[in-house]
Amino acid sequence: MASPPQTGCEPLNLWIGAVVPVVPTVTLNNGVEIPQLGFGVFQIPPEQTKAAVLDAFDVGYRHIDTAQMYRNEHGVGEALAESGLARDDVFVTSKLNNSNLTRDDALASFDRTLDALGSDHVDLFLIHWPLLTVTDVVARWHVMEEIYASGRARAIGVSNFQPHHLRRLHAESTVTPAVNQVEVHPYLRQDDVRTFDAEHGIATEAWSPIAQGKVLDDPVLVRIAEQAGRTTAQVTLRWHLQRGDIVFPKSVTRARVEENFALFDFELSDTDMADIDGLDRGERTGPDPDTFDYVPG
Secondary structure (H helix, E strand, O other): OOOOOEEEEEOOOEEOOEEOOOEEEEEOOOOOEEEOEOEEOOOOOHHHHHHHHHHHHHHOOOEEEOOHHHOOHHHHHHHHHHHOOOHHHOEEEEEEOOOOOOHHHHHHHHHHHHHHHOOOOEOEEEEOOOOOOOOOHHHHHHHHHHHHHOOOEOOEEEEOOOHHHHHHHHHHOOOOOOEEEEEOEOOEOOHHHHHHHHHOOOEEEEEOOOHHHOOOOOHHHHHHHHHHOOOHHHHHHHHHHHHOOEEOOOOOOHHHHHHHHOOOOOOOOHHHHHHHHOOOOOOOOOOOOOOOOOOOO
């Protein structure tokens, strides 16, 4: 069994003559390193994606999270091409669309992802949803293993998988997912999923890290933010980082993109962390992975 993910603190690279601020990295179970803080492009319109990603690069982000379902991989690829950054200096994740259920469809869609990104590889490729009522998740995972074996994905993983989904993969496949990307925020700590992931060497990524803004007016977070001289979004994202989550906030507003990156010159106390932990309500902002079965037409 693979060892649990490890975190480190190493500078990512140089760009336009300035040292990019230090961002912690997480070492995945196959040795690949992923920046713990990234930039998400979910819900960014395709025509705005290139500009948003270029802004993120300018601020210092070197980790971009996209998906076939977002329909903006091409914009990410355009930003990569125009940024002047070396491809190896940027960590790019994409995800298999729910409509690609057969081996041939999945492989063809992966080729289209590489074309859209203008790259010969992705750093991480994920199954987007388990879709247990629609298809055989193990068969789809075997296609992911095939992609991984080809060398065109440096790591593979899953998104929105619960422990019982992961147990099937452990029992019926060879490669342990490197990552499990799930909804996590102060109102949904997902401790059972995170514990299972850690015990099996799977890194946890947190989507909807601020609960689509629902946590930002919480009195506990407001109090901690006022004491720290920070925003509630920064406090929430810092909570994720100190827990060991990989996180990728999204914004098309330059000031907010900068705010979300300014997380590495302060720390939350143990008391602050415990107070935020106490906000858990088991409250989702997105679908339940055990019942979600949406397949685009």
